[in-house]
Amino acid sequence: MAQIDWDQLAAQSRRHRLIKNSCLILFLTLVSVPVILPFFWVVVISFSARTGGVESAILWRACAVLVPAVLAYGVAHLTLPRIAHRLLAGAGILGLTALGLWLSVGAELHLNNYRFLINANLIEDIRGAGTVGGQFPWVWTAFGNSLLVALCSTVMKVTVATLAGYYISRFQFRGRNGFLQGLLIIEVFHPWMLTIPIFLVIYWVGLLNTLAGPILVLTAIGLPFFIFIMKGFFDAVPWDIEMSAMADGATRRQAFHMVVLPQVRPGLIAVGVLGFITGWEEYVFVTALRTGNSYWVMSTYLYYVAEDVMGVDYGLVAAVSVFYMLPSLVLYLACQRYLTQMKLGGIKG
Known part of the structure; x- marks a missing residue:
């Protein structure tokens, strides 16, 4: 009677679980992008639009930084078991996101559109x-x-x-x-x-x-x-x-x-x-x-x-x-x- 190789079965089970989780994350990513993209556009427009209108290039450059950052945090939240590791990953992603936004659209960002918060008239x-x-x-x-x-x-x-x-x-x-x-x-x-x-x-x-x-x-x-x-x-x-x-x-x-x-x-x-x-x-x-x-x-x-x-x-x-x-x-x-x-x-x- 052939002896069962439990180590091989365990490795095969981990490999199948990794493939299944990867497919799930990929599916959720593809579904989430069309949903969250309009919200990011609104946020970017609020911080970048001027009297002359909105430049689409700014939207795409900013979303090219924001969308991967949110998806990366989602993956980290799903894969990291400890809360401390999640917070550390979130802080790192937040720092990289801020740096990416500053390098890509930093010159276009301003707070002028939020002047309605302090100007009653x-x-x-x-x-x-x-x-x-x-x-x-x-x-x-x-x-x-x-x-x-x-x-x-x-x-x-x-x-x-x-x-x-x-x-x-x-x-x-x-x-x-x-x-x-x-x-x-x-x-x-x-x-x-x-x-x-x-x-x-x-x-x-x-x-x-x-x-x-x-x-x-x-x-x-x-x-x-x-x-x-x-x-x-x-x-x-x-x-x-x-x-x-x-x-x-x-x-x-x-x-x-x-x-x-x-x-x-x-x-x-x-x-x-x-x-x-x-x-x-x-x-x-x-x-x-x-x-x-x-x-x-x-x-x-x-x-x-x-x-x-x-x-x-x-x-x-x-x-x-x-x-x-x-x-x-x-x-x-x-x-x-x-x-x-x-x-x-x-x-x-």
Whole structure:
């Protein structure tokens, strides 16, 4: 009987794993490039565009440095097992990227397009007084309003979806199936179809031209989907864990706060992130529920910055776009650890 060469089998297994991982990384690279390239263009335009326009050569030279740098960090993040090694690789890639950008397009970079952050009257100075039928606000005013809408709607979505998801998951009550079917039916119809009825309701209750109107509308529209998400997470928490806590003397409320909620933390974070992004990027209802310029948010600010019949200042539009994307990007980077480990309907990913 021939003796099995375990060393050869181990080497063959490592070789197959290396080939498989290489093919996976190559596939993800080819898929990612068309997705991330437009975002890099926006960033490069915001730091390089001048009054005369944008030079495509600058875009390609900058992206020739940025895209490989991001892909190299992605490969390092996938292959390096230790966090210290990942941080060291990230610092090295960041340094090489900065050096490459300085050598390739360093002379073209400037911060002039971001002057809207410190000049409250920039848009009016560019286009003249009376812009879009009224005084154009400072960007920080629109930023604060968007942040208020996103945070308030997120808090209400997380709170209501958590309580409703828990109740639906743990209790049997008359009309439970009908309630779930009703939530599904609501998700079938796009909320934009209800713009006129929602406008009338908001007008009748006296919330027109207030930020409370969009906050309540965004909360109500997002709740059916988020309730289903939280119900799935609560369904995955074993009932025995909660019963054991109550058998040891905990009340139902204590068992919910101290035992169940920690188990569904990925769901809470997912609902919070999705709810914030939905509220932050909303344009239709924050525009439809106001008359004139009673309030401004970042989406309407960006729209009117880009709308100019006399010619678009692409550098300014790109800079506002980058500033608009920053909160969502920061939130994702802060929560990516939990989002990448999340599994819908499960306790751990």
